[in-house]
Amino acid sequence: MSGKGRRGIAPGWWFVSPALLLIVVFFLGPVIAAVGLSFTDVDLYALADWHAARWVGFRNYSRVLHEPLFWQAMKNTLYFAIVGGPLTVAASLGAAMLVNARAVRWKGTARAVFFAPFVTTLVAVAIVWRYLYHPRYGLFNWMLGHVGVHQIDWLGDPRWAMPAIILMATWKNFGYNMLICIAGLQNIPRELHEAAALDGATPWQRFRHVTLPMLAPTLFFVVVVTMIGYLQLFTEPYVMTQGGPLRATTSLVLYMYEEGFRWWRLGVAAAIAFLLFILIVLFTLLQRRISPKAAA
Amino acid sequence: MSDRDRGSRILLNGALIVFGAMSLFPLLWMLSASFMATGEATQLPPSIIPHHPTLEHYRDLFGRLALGRYALNSALVAVVTTVCALAINSAAGYAFAKLRFQGRDSTFRVLAAGLAIPVQVAMLPLFLLVKSLGLVNNYGGVIIPGLASIFGIFLVRQYALAIPDDLLDAARIDGASEARVFWSVVLPTIQPVLATLALWTFLATWNDFMWPLIVLSDDRKYTLPVALAGLVGEHAQDVELMMAGAVITVLPVLILFLMLQRYYVEGVTEGSVK
Numbered sequence: 103m104s105g106k107g108r109r110g111i112a113p114g115w116w117f118v119s120p121a122l123l124l125i126v127v128f129f130l131g132p133v134i135a136a137v138g139l140s141f142t143d144v145d146l147y148a149l150a151d152w153h154a155a156r157w158v159g160f161r162n163y164s165r166v167l168h169e170p171l172f173w174q175a176m177k178n179t180l181y182f183a184i185v186g187g188p189l190t191v192a193a194s195l196g197a198a199m200l201v202n203a204r205a206v207r208w209k210g211t212a213r214a215v216f217f218a219p220f221v222t223t224l225v226a227v228a229i230v231w232r233y234l235y236h237p238r239y240g241l242f243n244w245m246l247g248h249v250g251v252h253q254i255d256w257l258g259d260p261r262w263a264m265p266a267i268i269l270m271a272t273w274k275n276f277g278y279n280m281l282i283c284i285a286g287l288q289n290i291p292r293e294l295h296e297a298a299a300l301d302g303a304t305p306w307q308r309f310r311h312v313t314l315p316m317l318a319p320t321l322f323f324v325v326v327v328t329m330i331g332y333l334q335l336f337t338e339p340y341v342m343t344q345g346g347p348l349r350a351t352t353s354l355v356l357y358m359y360e361e362g363f364r365w366w367r368l369g370v371a372a373a374i375a376f377l378l379f380i381l382i383v384l385f386t387l388l389q390r391r392i393s394p395k396a397a398a
Numbered sequence: 399m400s401d402r403d404r405g406s407r408i409l410l411n412g413a414l415i416v417f418g419a420m421s422l423f424p425l426l427w428m429l430s431a432s433f434m435a436t437g438e439a440t441q442l443p444p445s446i447i448p449h450h451p452t453l454e455h456y457r458d459l460f461g462r463l464a465l466g467r468y469a470l471n472s473a474l475v476a477v478v479t480t481v482c483a484l485a486i487n488s489a490a491g492y493a494f495a496k497l498r499f500q501g502r503d504s505t506f507r508v509l510a511a512g513l514a515i516p517v518q519v520a521m522l523p524l525f526l527l528v529k530s531l532g533l534v535n536n537y538g539g540v541i542i543p544g545l546a547s548i549f550g551i552f553l554v555r556q557y558a559l560a561i562p563d564d565l566l567d568a569a570r571i572d573g574a575s576e577a578r579v580f581w582s583v584v585l586p587t588i589q590p591v592l593a594t595l596a597l598w599t600f601l602a603t604w605n606d607f608m609w610p611l612i613v614l615s616d617d618r619k620y621t622l623p624v625a626l627a628g629l630v631g632e633h634a635q636d637v638e639l640m641m642a643g644a645v646i647t648v649l650p651v652l653i654l655f656l657m658l659q660r661y662y663v664e665g666v667t668e669g670s671v672k
Contacts, residue, residue, distance in 0.1 A: 113576035114499030121490035122505070124546035125512070128524060133515055135523035149529075200414045205407040208414075214659055215418045218425065221655040221662070223605045225623035226644035229630050230428045233637050239440040241427060273424065281663055305406075334516055337607050341627055355518050355608075363612055368522050375519045386514050 140372035149366065162373035172374065174349050175357040176381075178264060179333055182353065183385075186268040187329035191283075191321060193276035198283030199313070213284075217277035224274065228341040231270045232257065235342075257343050260350035267338045267351055275331075279324045286320040287313070326389035330382055354378045425648070432456070432642035439637040455642035465646060467618065468625040471537075473650075475610075475621055476603040479541050483599045486546050488592060491554025492584050496561060497576075513548050517609075525612060539613040540621075544603070550595050557591035558584065593661040601651050601662075622647045 140162055142148075148155035166172045197216045201209055219227065234240050235256035243253050256266040290313065298308045314321075335353040339345050345352035345360075354374060362371025427446075431439040432455060434448040459465040493499075494506050524543055525534075533539030561584065569579045585592070607623045614620055617628065626643050633639055655662060 112497070112499035114493045114497035114502060116576075117493030117497060117580070118490040118505070120486045121546040121551060124486065124542070125509070125548065128527070128543040128546075129515075129517075129520050130508075130512055132520035132523035132527060133512075135526075136519050139523055139526075197417060200410065200417060203410050205403070205410050206414055207411065212414055212418060213663075214656065216421050217659070217663070218652060218655070219421060221601055221605075221651055222425070222648045223623055223626075223644075223651060225605075225607050225627050226647040227424060227428075229626065229640055229644055230424050232630075233431075233439070233640070234424060234427065236440075239442060239444060241444055244442075244444050273421070277421075334518060336518075340607075341630065358518060359608070359612075362522050363525075368526070372522045375522060379516060379519045382516055383514070 136372045136375055139369060140376050142369045144368040146366040148368075158369065162370045163377075166370060166373050166377065171349065171352070171357065172377075175352045175354045178350065178352055179335060179354045179378075179381075181264055182268060182271070182335050183329040183332040185265075186271050186332050187325050189268065190272045190276050190328050191279050191325045193272055194279035194324070195283050195317070195321065197276060197280045198287055199309075201280070202284055202287045213280075216280055219274045220277040222274070224337045225341055227274060228270065228338050231266075232342050235266055258347055260348045263343055263347060263350045267335075267342060270342075271332070271335075271338060275328070279328060282320065282324055283317070286317050290316045323389065326385060330385050330389075333378065333382055333385065354381075425652075428641050428644050428648070431638055432645045434638045436636065436638055439641070455636075455639045456646075458639060459642055459646065463629065465622075465625065465643060468620050468622045469646060469650075471619060472604055472622040475537055475540055476600050478537075479544060479603045480596050480600045482541070483545050483547060483550060484592060484596055487550035487595060488554050488585070488588065489580065490546070491551045492558045492580060492588070494551065495555040495558035496563070496566065496584075509548050509551065513552075521609070521612065528613060534613060535615045535619060536613075537619070540610050544606075544609070547599070550599065553595055553598075554588065554591055557588050561587055590661065590664065593658065594664055597654070597658050597661050601655065604651055 141157055141159060142155050143158045143161070144155045200206060201212050201216070206212070234242050237243060237253055237255040237258060240256070242256065246254070254262055256262050294312050294316070295308055298312050303311065334355055336355040336359065339351040339353055339356050340359075343351045345356050355378065358371045358374040358378070361367045361374060430447060433451040433453070434445065435450055435452050436454070438445055438448065494502065528534055528539040528543070531539075533542070565583060565587070566579055569583045574582065604621075605623065606621075607627070610621045611624050611627070614624060617625070620628065626640075626647055629643055630640055
């Protein structure tokens with residue numbers, strides 16, 4: 103046992119102290135301060151003169167909870183997470199099964215191709231998709247026109263804007279979960295598939311009764327983790343729609359950003375951040391409940 | 399080979415090609431449009447390949463719009479963050495795995511709990527802190543808050559757990575100090591995970607948007623994503639120009655990923671399946 107019986111601070115503390123110091127000062131401390139901030143009316147005036155700040159109790163929370171825009175942002179965020187999360191994982195699973203199939207060649211290349219969107223810069227590809235979605239000269243509408251689909255105003259129609267952002271996010275992120283799904287698929291014993299095939303199971307039956315049940319814990323885990331990530335939606339609407347049209351893509355984080363860093367209502371923004379945190383805690387508890395093994 | 403096998407092989411490889419095409423299409427179109435003459439990308443029917451490839455948008459970006467400055471800013475921030483984060487997180491990850499000290503396990507549990515807290519919760523007080531330190535509009539304000547990463551510590555710890563204690567004790571018996579053991583025995587042993595961590599940190603920092611957007615107010619200090627998001631406000635109509643800007647932003651990380659993808663992929667499986 104190193105460090106025991108010696109004088110002074112154990113060497114272990116020296117090794118962890120720079121990291122701990124930074125995490126406490128720049129992360130855990132601010133998280134706790136955020137609770138306090140959410141009970142104050144800190145705004146632009148208070149930034150200039152701290153004496154102008156006052157405790158206001160739950161006023162920020164009650165104000166936010168009575169604000170229709172907050173509920174709109176909540177609805178949009180949940181829409182994005184609850185539709186986008188499973189959709190992304192479904193694409194991940196499809197890609198993983200393709201890459202993992204015995205008959206498929208160029209596995210390494212395929213994996214790199216599927217993963218490439220994930221490493222790209224979100225701001226840059228969001229701009230690319232903004233043009234692809236353009237109602238008049240965007241390539242998506244041009245291609246859809248060939249199969250008889252009439253022009254869709256992807257980012258300009260409140261009904262289509264969120265689905266458009268979900269599609270883009272699915273494209274960007276499915277490669278990440280694909281890697282986890284590949285690892286999961288490779289853990290399924292070959293014999294299970296072979297036994298099922300001997301019993302005359304069709305590929306679909308083998309997928310339904312062997313692959314899915316074996317992979318279910320992994321899939322639940324990645325769906326919830328993906329949804330938690332998606333609850334923090336910000337860059338896509340910031341770059342592609344500015345939260346519009348008609349606020350149809352304003353997410354909780356975008357709403358928080360606008361309140362805090364555009365209007366400098368920091369107390370109100372901290373309350374929004376905390377409500378988002380509660381939402382994420384709920385999803386995390388859900389994940390622990392569903393898959394106690396995977397969460398460990 | 400039976401007809402059925404051949405059929406399923408064609409089907410599977412066909413699906414793979416379609417899936418792959420969908421995956422690459424937006425990136426290929428970005429590249430192609432960046433070489434088109436002004437206005438060509440908005441023609442109907444759309445052109446897929448530039449008729450007369452031109453570099454004018456790249457010249458424009460690096461000349462008139464000074465995108466080179468932003469690329470340098472991004473590179474500076476990403477390199478400094480990566481180097482410092484490597485040192486800080488590898489030391490902590492190793493200590494949590496291999497050194498015994500009082501309070502180690504309870505400290506680690508606190509960190510694990512912190513992993514569930516979204517960064518946005520900390521952002522508002524963090525901004526006030528950075529402001530009071532005089533680091534607003536300063537790269538210190540962009541870099542320092544993100545240096546220590548709970549995820550990075552976990553990644554290194556997971557890997558360092560496999561170092562045999564005998565190896566460390568042998569060095570100690572030879573009279574090596576703890577710092578010496580770390581430098582000469584531990585770091586060489588955990589090199590693969592260091593490569594993973596370096597790549598993750600570099601790409602995450604290069605791609606980061608929200609925090610630099612908040613901290614950097616002077617547009618000469620912008621990183622590439624922030625500059626690009628600003629540029630699209632003024633030049634939304636210049637599709638080809640914006641695509642060239644997107645290429646400049648995306649290309650460095652894509653190339654880095656393709657060269658070092660082995661390490662990146664290991665990080666994903668290491669970090670999440672466990």
